Amino acid sequence: MxxxxxxxxxxxxxxxxxxxxxxxxxxxxxxxxxxxxxxxxxxxxxxxxxxxxxxxxxxxxxxxxxxxxxxxxxxxxxxxxxxxxxxxxxxxxxxxxxxxxxxxxxxxxxxxxxxxxxxxxxxxxxxxxxDRQVTSRLLRGLTAREANPGSILDRLTKREQMIYKAVIKQAGAPSRLIATDLHISEHTLRNHLTAIYSKLGVSSRLELLVLAQKDVAQIKPALPKRG
CATH class of the missing domain: 3.40.50.2300 (Response regulator)
Structure with missing residues (x-):
């Protein structure tokens, strides 16, 4: 090893x-x-x-x-x-x-x-x-709906948005597996993450996960239209 x-x-x-x-x-x-x-x-x-x-x-x-x-x-x-x-x-x-x-x-x-x-x-x-159960609980709210485009995603390019969503949905996965799923190299993934961290003011995948969870928690479900 x-x-x-x-x-x-x-x-x-x-x-x-x-x-x-x-x-x-x-x-x-x-x-x-x-x-x-x-x-x-x-x-x-x-x-x-x-x-x-x-x-x-x-x-x-x-x-x-x-x-x-x-x-x-x-x-x-x-x-x-x-x-x-x-x-x-x-x-x-x-x-x-x-x-x-x-x-x-x-x-x-x-x-x-x-x-x-x-x-x-x-x-x-x-x-x-x-632990799988821990990951599931942390991501339950994140995978149920898209992150609010008015708070996080609008700060990122379309490519970075794709990277962001993949990293959030696979929070516990090794970088190499995420890169494979995205059909890019680990080096390219790291470069994208560096840019994303800089734009969102975080320094790690854990901080990105916490930021995403807070972002989702702040989203209030839209009221149904009447009539």
Whole structure:
């Protein structure tokens, strides 16, 4: 398995108040070296700043715990850190809210170690790794109708509108699959996304998804014509 993008392995930090979980994540990360680099584990938020300064850029946490939820609330908007959460008992509403706050990856606790590795590498490359149910809930309102042409689409060219709609409808898909569906290269897709991000004032696919969801939420259904 190769590391694409910037060529550097993800530097993984575990944030959990469960020693057994931290130990398991350490074993997992170290067994996948050099694809992953272990940066340690912490059990309180006060130590996060120092860990980030030390180079950690992937946070693994437990969304079933209060500490994991606090971690997402604190670090979600920070671009240089990506959070991947393990979930088991977390409610759908909590997971959805966490994704909108900046959570980049969601992995079920019963998933295999290969799934967790793929999730971390995908998130490190700027992708989203979301559970199918989470993606479905986030996109339910987006795929039911077109985005408001008076707010977002009128800022984009027709080609960019097509790219925008494809990325929104396939929010959890890897870039290569979206590019294949659009019959363009990943490089061309990235170029279009760069232009779209610039025009809409966002910097990532996650921010684009959040913007699109807010845009749809602001659309009020038209009143039926009388007569």
């Amino acid at each position: 190769s590391i694409r993008g910037n060529g550097a392995a993800p530097k993984v930090l575990a944030v959990s108040d469960y020693p057994v979980l931290n130990l398991g994540l350490e074993k997992f990360v170290c067994s996948n070296a050099p694809h992953l680099e272990w940066k340690g584990a912490i059990s309180e938020l006060g130590s996060l700043a120092n860990a980030i300064k030390a180079g950690a850029n992937i946070i693994m946490t437990d969304l079933d715990s209060a500490l994991g939820q606090d971690c997402v609330n604190l670090l979600g908007p920070i671009n240089q850190v990506s959070i991947v959460a393990l979930i088991g008992s977390a409610t759908e509403d909590l997971v959805e809210a966490s994704v909108l706050k900046g959570l980049k990856g969601v992995v079920q606790k019963q998933a295999g170690s290969n799934v967790l590795l793929k999730a971390i590498l995908a998130v490190h490359q700027g992708e989203l790794w979301l």
